[in-house]
Amino acid sequence: MGKKALWGFLVCMMAVVFMAGCGDTAKDAKTESYLTIEDDAGRTVTLAKKPERIVALSTSFLEPLHEVDATVVGCPSSKMGIPDYYKDVEKVGAVYNINIEKVVSLQPDLVIAMKGMNDKFVANLESNNIPVIVLDMKSYDQVKHSLDIFSQITGEQDKAKGIIAAMDKKIEDIKGKLPQETKRVAILHSTAQDVTVQLDDSIAGSVAKMLGFVNVAADTKPLDNNPDAAPYSLEALVKEDPDVIFVTSMGDMQTIKKAMQDNVENNSAWQTLRAVKENHVYYLPQKLFLLNPGMHYPEAVETMAKELYPQLFTEDK
Template identity: 35%
Template sequence: MKKIVYIGFIVVVLMTLVLGGCRNAASISRPRTNAKPYAVVTDDLRRTITLYQKPKRVVVLTASLLTFCDVFQAPVVGRTTIRSTQVKVPRAYQQAVELGPVYQISMEKVISLQPDLIILGSRTQKKLIRPYEEKGIPVIALQGKTLQDEKNALQVLGMVFGQSQQATQICKQLDDDVAKIRMKIPKKKKKIAILHVTPSAVTVELPQSIAGNMAELLYAENVAVQHGKKRGDVEKVPYSLEVLLEEDPDVILFTPMGSPEKIEKRLQQELKGKAAWNHLRAVQRNKVYVLPEQYFLVSPGLAYGKAMAYMASLIYGVKQDEFY
């Protein structure tokens, strides 16, 4: 009889622990029904996220959004690992726990931080949403590629961290910076190609990428547009030297991602090592440039105007300070 009572007691204790754990996990995003929402936002995947309190432990899994979080003094406890030496982590987040590169995030580390909000990339990290939400953690998916993406992210994060008015002011400043630069662009259009280079491949960027969208705002004619999909969220299309020779752009821009040694090896294999490369007008006129990673590998953030002026100076051959 004592044995039966003892076993029954153990079962009750285990059920209490399990139910208590479930209650704690669910309460992160589903508190009592009479609780008033703190903020209701729509992310870039058109998902509606309801937060019942201001986040106190935030995890950011994409480097492009760290700058915006810093503007609103978000309490970031964990972040993606940034390998580029050019991309700087905001001072406030340098001691935040590193969770792995953007494509290799450690879910175990993320969960161990007990975050009450996760912010991730809507295109590159979409598959991570469900696993975290199943743990009861709210997830906001944002994208920092185009200028409109940046403004959307600012507005959403402004609401999340209780600074909507400041977000609106920043968006207006970004629009003003862009408008001033566009007014000073020479009337004659330039034909450009933007080549994204990694150790394993060379692709051509479209207007949905950071550099591609900025070039479009600068009235540059991107030779890849008519050969690729401009609609949807496609950022890059396969590279073709034949197409590049046919279009013969005035300016060629590189956006590298990887170690300089491996990038140079890939360039030699795909471009520089081929005789046809030297027949391109941009190559003959020394109009081939490598774009800085802090502006074009990740979103330039609040430095959008400065990044745009830099690109404008390369495309149109005008000093940067004349634009910005």
């Protein structure tokens, strides 16, 4: 092979190598993503770019999203749980009746769904090329985890860390005021039609556990359709004879109290309970214990603690 032919061959080979390198670079650039998240459903979700149009399918997500500067363009309609700054955001139907067509019409680049409530919508949304993150946000630890996820999405991790540290401190300060004693509590959930017992993973149950209270129903077998609740039994309640009874509720409070009186309190055995005789039966506010309190978990903790030990919080009034 002559010198000219050899030189031409080398030039061609260098060009091929260069083009191959460019191809790899282009491929790498094409596959580069903004963020990859493993959600609470065990799914790996990759976001190609920073989301700028987020639809939240639960009102519980709204305040944490706002705290880390997320842009929310859609949320459910609800009488409770929507902050004033989201009142004018497009509504996508009731919490338990999401209008998926409306969600898609908002052209979101991310939908955040509640585990156990919105799972059925995931496949439909993904078929419309809309990424979906499924989160479980009931306990305080789950609230902090969700806030961390949201901060990764918006790039505001330092802001989330500061918020979490402040909430942790408030809760520790509240717990620090309480005497070192064990309180055995029962938590009932009342509607106009039914009464159930709340377990440790319920909102009120988790708050009681944070305060060091012992839920007398903690080991009770849960309902088939609700892992956070168990059937109500006055016989079992009398046997456990808790120091305190908390009541969470859903519906009009006057109706709830009448239902409790008709279905529970009129039974003579109820009057034998220590908590009843000592006036330690407390109705907890729905705004903190019906829906997830989210960023207001410290307020929920303080509310429950104040019911038992109001004298320890007089300086806060």
